Amino acid sequence: SAVISQKPSRDICQRGTSLTIQCQVDSQVTMMFWYRQQPGQSLTLIATANQGSEATYESGFVIDKFPISRPNLTFSTLTVSNMSPEDSSIYLCSVATLRADTQYFGPGTRLTVL
Amino acid sequence: QKEVEQDPGPLSVPEGAIVSLNCTYSNSAFQYFMWYRQYSRKGPELLMYTYSSGNKEDGRFTAQVDKSSKYISLFIRDSQPSDSATYLCAMSPTGNQFYFGTGTSLTVIP
Numbered sequence: 001s002a003v004i005s006q007k008p009s010r011d012i013c014q015r016g017t018s019l020t021i022q023c024q025v026d027s028q029v030t031m032m033f034w035y036r037q038q039p040g041q042s043l044t045l046i047a048t049a050n051q052g053s054e055a056t057y058e059s060g061f062v063i064d065k066f067p068i069s070r071p072n073l074t075f076s077t078l079t080v081s082n083m084s085p086e087d088s089s090i091y092l093c094s095v096a097t098l099r100a101d102t103q104y105f106g107p108g109t110r111l112t113v114l
Numbered sequence: 115q116k117e118v119e120q121d122p123g124p125l126s127v128p129e130g131a132i133v134s135l136n137c138t139y140s141n142s143a144f145q146y147f148m149w150y151r152q153y154s155r156k157g158p159e160l161l162m163y164t165y166s167s168g169n170k171e172d173g174r175f176t177a178q179v180d181k182s183s184k185y186i187s188l189f190i191r192d193s194q195p196s197d198s199a200t201y202l203c204a205m206s207p208t209g210n211q212f213y214f215g216t217g218t219s220l221t222v223i224p
Contacts, residue, residue, distance in 0.1 A: 101206065102160060105157040110155065
């Protein structure tokens, strides 16, 4: 398994501002993902963070709104840009095992946008 | 039709009861099946992992996969108040794409 930490654990932000969420893993992993989980909803994949190249975004998510960096195999950031109240959600970082047959999740970042 | 269907509940049972949580799916290519437990205000925690069909047991938890019916289950024996959480099923065809259920909220009443 992998131990994943996220910062911040929660934040309250004003409309129009941006927040960068950090994800740190205790071992080198190939695949890292960013998810959003809104109240009462399932996990929605935002993007796959690729080391050394641009992230792969899912339908409905764009780089201008959710820029992602992955400078190495243990660290990634997700920025939520120009926030609106609709961006209030839990943002989760996850990593896949080497065999890519399961995922482990970080503790999440609870974001509230006023 | 969603790839993965899961009854959201909520499910409320007395302590000591046997709990059955279920998911159905439509994609016959799914081979990897997972159950996650998510406590309030926490990230999902991997509980059980199964490859292909069959049963897997871990303590009070049993995961069951029936690929012919496209149906997976998680059984919790002797349920405890500490089992109160949301349970998410997840599955994957190859490991590069993961599909999650919406989660079932479980409350075990002392």
